[in-house]
Amino acid sequence: MTTSLGGYAGVVLHVDLSMRAVSEYPWTDADRRRFLGGKVMAARILYDLLAPKTDPLGPENTMVIATGPLNGTGAPSTARFDVSALSPLTGTLGTSNSGGSFGVYLKKAGVDALVITGCADAPVWLEVAEDGVHFRDAAALWGLRTSAAQAALRDAVGRKCGTIVAGPAGENLVPYAALVSDERVAGRTGMGAVFGSKNLKGIAAHGERRATPAHPEAFHAHVKKWTASLKAHPIAGDRLPTYGTAGFLGTMNELGILGTRNFQAGSFEGADAISGETLAETRLVSRTGCLSCPIRCGRVVELDGERVKGPELETLVLLGSNLGVSDLGRIIEWNRELDELGLDTMTTGVTLSLAMELTERGAWDAGVRFGKAEGLFELFGDIAYKRGVGATLATGSRAIARRYGALDIAMQSKGLELAAYEPRNAIGHGLGYAVSNRGACHLNGGYGVALEGLALKMNGRSQRGKHALVAMFQDLMEAVSAAGGCLFTTLGVLPAPLVTGANGPLGKVANAVLGSAGGVLRALRVVPPVALGIPMPLVPHIRAAELATGMKLGFGGFWAIGERGYTLERLIGMRFGITAEDDVLPTRLTTEPIDPRDPASVVPIEPMKRRYYAHRGWDAFGCPRPGLLRRLGLANLDGEA
Template identity: 50%
Template sequence: MATKYGAYAGKVMYVDLTTKTYKEYPVNDNDRKLFIGGKVLAARIIHDFVKGPMDPFSPENPIVITTCPLNGTPCPSSARFNVSTISPLTNLLTSSNCGGSFGAQLKKAGLDALIIVGKSEDFIYLDVSEDGIEFKDAEFLRGLTTGAAQELLPKKAGKFVIGPAGENLVKYACVVSDERAAGRGGVGAVFGSKNLKGVIADGKSMAPRYDQDKLTKLVRKWTKDITAHPLTGSQLPKLGTAGLLSTMQQKNLLATKNFKEGQYEGFRDICGEELAEKYLIKNKGCRSCPIQCGRVVEVNGKQVKGPEVEIMGLMGANILNNDLQKIIQWNYELDELGMDTISASGTIAFAMELNEKGIWDSGLEFGKIDNISQVIDDIAYRCGEVADQLANGSRWLSEKYGGKDFCMNAKGMELSAYQPRAAVGQGLGYAVSNRGGCHLNGGYLVVLEGLGLSIDQYTPFGKAALTVMFQDVMESVSAGGNCLFTTYAFFPPFLLNKPNWWLTRLVNKVFPYLGPVIGVANKHSKALKVNISSMLPQPLGITHATGIKMTMGSMMALGARGYNLERLINLRLGLDPKTDTLPKRLSKVLQDPDNKKSKVPIEKMVKQYYKARGWNKDGTIKKRTLKYFNILDLDDISKRPLEEQGERNIIPPKPKKDKKPKAAKKDAPDKAKSANADAKPTNAAPKKPLTEEEKQKRIEEALARKKAKEQANAEKKE
């Protein structure tokens, strides 16, 4: 499908697994301009499919895989693609984004997004290329782990697959691309319910960019800023996310014993420094990423992806385990079996407490680690009664056995490793996050409340507006295709390098008091027509790549548009706003008996949040908010005629204003046109295949070049 914007392939495909047919889906340029890509564009598409509550395992539940405009560009850390669907864990919308190579490859195969509905009769995988979509037999992959399945799929393709957990409908099963996972919300189980093992994509189309020169310049500066920043240039490459754990311990933020406490005496054995010193082999990262936060470690003689901070906390302190080698092993097993490490760990911790309290004997005990590997394996295959129940997640267990007050979830999704009673803004984020107890979708305020900055951890003041702003920024950055680590540039380096400087301490003191000002900015974000590339380069990246003019304000508005739209979908799915809350352990019980503020005043904060979001007191969205963010009365995309789209003809960038004489100026538009003409449009007629003669000629040329090179090398040696 044609588009006038750069960096988009210009085509969205609708695949029906029941009938094994596919057709183009009429997403148009107005959608691209308003919703950009990733999770926000996915929400726009899913919006039309949701008329009321939906069974996540029904064939009608759509899986929407969206790329982002920056996927495949040289922008730093821009490999993230997105998978959205209705979650079997929460029964609400879930969006899970993932690194790896798949996003760029799907775009090279000519698609911006793939909508998958229906249910295949036989076990299959999808093969996407520029020639179309093939429904291929996947029986030979059935039961295989994510690593083994990917090895058996064609080598060149971008791919992602489910493991045994997805096939067996474990409600927190994930999909894995390379070694990266779209982890949260059970998207892997929805794949399994459709008899779909995975998707591969391969192609050679390169969507032309709107202004390659400006993009290249921006990328150069952006990459330099990232590598010079204390977080992305030093901390994350050297210690990975695991480097957080000791800070969490020192600030009472480390979830311990199913979130009963915030510090763990055995933390020294499981911290990121220990990982770096004893287990790290090398760093690894996604495509186009200068940060390389991934850890490569060894398990059973094989080099594999190391653990992130979430599992180190949740399978460490939260179950009273100080054996890091075991955590590395479990992390690998969970990835291979295709399960979300956070939800699996949270469910195990809850089962341990149920057992400790004599409520349900699962054989799991705090501090007992010899049976965990077996339990993980059993969950993936739903093997035995205990594992079969654990596979449904902690909320399901609490509904069956009780213990809701200490079931550490929000809306059915298990919380990540940050103890919210020592970071009440993060607590609010967990409670109101669209996909449930997610630290990132919740706004990740813990980065202000102790991990990066040091604003008052316990005050609710200003936190609602800050949560809205951070949620919106992260939502929009995800839509563009950047990793969320790129948002750290938002914090000037001095705030992180000089924590004891008077200015830093002043900023930490006054930050919460900026809440009301930030609240106004959130609500009138479209008016912020500025760009500060050193703080938020993403809008410029999107502008140069696509030609869609973005500013800091329009990025915030994009995030708010996405966040409100997701909320709207959740309300249609039957979301009860009363579930915008936390378990009583976090909101009613003091973490530190001597500190009366060490709990999350959730009712008060949620009220402030609704107000900051422009929602009604009952948690529904005000019409004027929907209208302001252009999502009131959206049309049904599927009912649009395909003919509505025009031919692809990317608008050329405006010619630069220079000081050349007027006569020279007249040439400028022509130059721009000719520069643009060099770009290869994706819907251009495919090149003719080479004839045998031409092929032979090229081979001979290559051989001659090789021979010349060898000769030159030999001469050099002499």
């Protein structure tokens, strides 16, 4: 199949592992116009292919690995790709996004996305090349750690390629096993276990195709301007490059939003020792980043005389303050080990913090204690291989909490563990955790904390406008991701004077305007997208997507793609039993004040959720109403299928 649109390879392949057969998956330009790519495209495909009662670890589960039209075009920070399937951790739609070079090389091979079904009868890896997909024997690779597995794929291919692999945890079906591409990780929702369940060790992609923009000259001029604006931005051009994502850790500690000791507190006495500044001063060897990224938030650090990948913010917090550990060297070591085993550092950290609190309460003794780093390195191996107490820890926090009657202190929603941010001092962020389609995710949740302290300084305890802002940012981030963009570039969308002057008069005005924006945003939602064709220089992703593809999107069209994706994810979630009762937070966060002197310092989730549903056009049960589905062109999906 070809495409008349720029930016795309024009081919989506269906790989049937059971039959060892490859065919073209029908995906038209009309689909591209409505669903763009990445996770939105994946949601549309999985809406058709995931039947109710699918076993996440059975051959009937379908995985979609999808790029967006900006991947490989040279636009800044656009090497991200998406992996989606039914999640073995949550039992609902799982999605995970990764950097690394795999997505770009998949496009170079002439493929926009892979739809993977079935289960191979013996371990395989896939070589995706311009002449097709080749099934290769992975018997000798089974059991390899992720860097060795990627090296083996590169050796076998014998040329420059992008790789993505599962580690031992994925092979052993740990429900929070990750996939690793270069040194980047698709960590969340257990996509590594889906690889393992399909006897799929990894994929290598290579080729020489180029993703050609529809309007090359205008596109490259826009990219130049966009890159310059990112470099001049106080966060995208300064804080992230200088300190990595860990540069936010100190601010989080000051604001009381640093997940600490299983979210029993919002600040940590050892925060300085694990901050981005300390990492930069004591360990940093060099910066690194995904292909075509001017931000380069990745860290290369020194560990016992060796250069290794440095931990990101989420890992530093969830394996650091969240476990009461301030030993930076240990966290660096753990980060590397978990990547090698192919385990999600975030779910691992929150599962361990639950085990530590259960130990404190005398409910279960997994041999782990807050502040005690000894033994954890070995325990990670036990989790990956499901040995001893590791076999229980390998089930994740929700399963453990159910077993020990401790759901109130299991820091998860819909089965996915919280990210690094304590939400009682950033309640918009808390709303995002509760309603996020994939579980308690900061990004799918709309990253409210960016407005509530990390970039702007909206009052983190105020409900004003939060429901509308969370919904809008969820949609826009969905669309940015669908295009192939990195979500950190969305921080670059916030005007620099507002970020640098967040505490000053300008910031106060901005906060007041944002807090009152609910009505306007609600009105804008129902305006037909074409009527919102206003140029939005603040969101350069839109212009880039237009110039790359040749589509006319405007702000309304881009937003509608995000909203369509978010709504589709919700519809898939409903198929797997998600209702309003699942849009919740652990009761610790809604009933235990983070500030003992202020009984109101909890997340008032129910009123916020009601406003959020009404704003989105969902009913009281959290179901999208027919009018919304019609507006988004989703009313007749079953007929289309």
